[in-house]
Amino acid sequence: xxEIRRRRRSILDLIGDYLEDLETLSEEFGGVAMFERPSWDxxxxxxxPLCSVFVAADEVVVTxxxxxxxxxxxxxxxxxxxTLEIRAEMKRKIRFNEFGITHRQGExxxxxxxxxxxxxxxxxxxxxxxxxxxxxxxxxxxxGYRIKVE
Amino acid sequence: MSEPVKVVEKKAxxxxxxxxxxLPDVGLVGLIATSHVISQLKMNEIAYVDSELLPPVxxxxxxxxxxxxxIFGNTDVIATFGEAAIPAxxxxxxxxxxxxxxxxxxxxxxxxxxxxPVQDRQDIEAVKVYGAASNPSLLxxxxxxxIEILHGGFMVGPYALIMRYCAERNIPAIALLAQSFxxxxxxxxxxxxxxxxxxxxxxxxxxxxxxxGGEEIRLKARDxxxxxxxxxxxxxxxxxxxxxxxx
Numbered sequence: 001x002x003e004i005r006r007r008r009r010s011i012l013d014l015i016g017d018y019l020e021d022l023e024t025l026s027e028e029f030g031g032v033a034m035f036e037r038p039s040w041d042x043x044x045x046x047x048x049p050l051c052s053v054f055v056a057a058d059e060v061v062v063t064x065x066x067x068x069x070x071x072x073x074x075x076x077x078x079x080x081x082x083t084l085e086i087r088a089e090m091k092r093k094i095r096f097n098e099f100g101i102t103h104r105q106g107e108x109x110x111x112x113x114x115x116x117x118x119x120x121x122x123x124x125x126x127x128x129x130x131x132x133x134x135x136x137x138x139x140x141x142x143x144g145y146r147i148k149v150e
Numbered sequence: 151m152s153e154p155v156k157v158v159e160k161k162a163x164x165x166x167x168x169x170x171x172x173l174p175d176v177g178l179v180g181l182i183a184t185s186h187v188i189s190q191l192k193m194n195e196i197a198y199v200d201s202e203l204l205p206p207v208x209x210x211x212x213x214x215x216x217x218x219x220x221i222f223g224n225t226d227v228i229a230t231f232g233e234a235a236i237p238a239x240x241x242x243x244x245x246x247x248x249x250x251x252x253x254x255x256x257x258x259x260x261x262x263x264x265x266x267p268v269q270d271r272q273d274i275e276a277v278k279v280y281g282a283a284s285n286p287s288l289l290x291x292x293x294x295x296x297i298e299i300l301h302g303g304f305m306v307g308p309y310a311l312i313m314r315y316c317a318e319r320n321i322p323a324i325a326l327l328a329q330s331f332x333x334x335x336x337x338x339x340x341x342x343x344x345x346x347x348x349x350x351x352x353x354x355x356x357x358x359x360x361x362x363g364g365e366e367i368r369l370k371a372r373d374x375x376x377x378x379x380x381x382x383x384x385x386x387x388x389x390x391x392x393x394x395x396x397x
Binding site: 039050 | 271333366368370373375
């Protein structure tokens, strides 16, 4: 009996380990490891800003840290159904040596990022706000059909 | 089997010192604040944390390699300073070791400066700092200094563990948590915590450089913030937004 219990526990442990591995893999393939790349691109002189997506009940809010930029250079565009692109020009060029890096050459003048929008939105009704260097993009969610509750 | 986490001392650490923690967390508030304190008090590296649980990373300064998690000190103050994100799985053993080490050094007070994420942070002009403590007399001290106490809710991450292990070992510990961005570096929040830290400890730290150089810090801290956010997500940091169950 004790052996059976031990064996059962061991199967559960195996399943637990398997699920944990699966979770780690899905995290890695969900954007952490699979698409790992520098946060800058020398050819386009762009730095990728930090950005985040928050899905609320009635809207999706995308924010991006666009410090040191002219507000009137900020462009927000829906490049396809589920991708939003944010671009902005910096007030001054940034060079690698400002980060204490001397083994790379190059300068950056733009912020650019593309972010995935996980639900359907009405991009035409998009509203933006820029305060303290943080851009906020509000995208109303598309409404489905209403189910009548009896 | 070798120890999973070791503190390797390069110089003698002072006894009965105040110990600050600057570990990567929301808004990198603690990291930015502690880095500023280290620079203002002209503290030197006295030890580092060695662990196979940390990623295989060295940080180069002036061409020389340094561990990503170091301990700085002078005669009265010790500060931990983590320049790279700590993997979620390594947080518990590392914090436990740091608390054990601080007890061996008879640290008189542990101070964690950190952030408390709030929605619409960009609309907040005057950042508010909340306090938590490991015992009632320290809570009273915080209250007496005009710091609002965190009466309920969850803390998640390195500072939560520092508080828990210190309470278990009767090491006096406080946390000063400023309203901050979750995943954007927040030098203003760091300045607000330092101001409260000065009120409590009497150590005068000028924060003007921190406020004036805010944009530059935000730019430089982007990549550390990005990796820290990934680890915070693994720690389920958003549990701090949860409402606790009181029966």
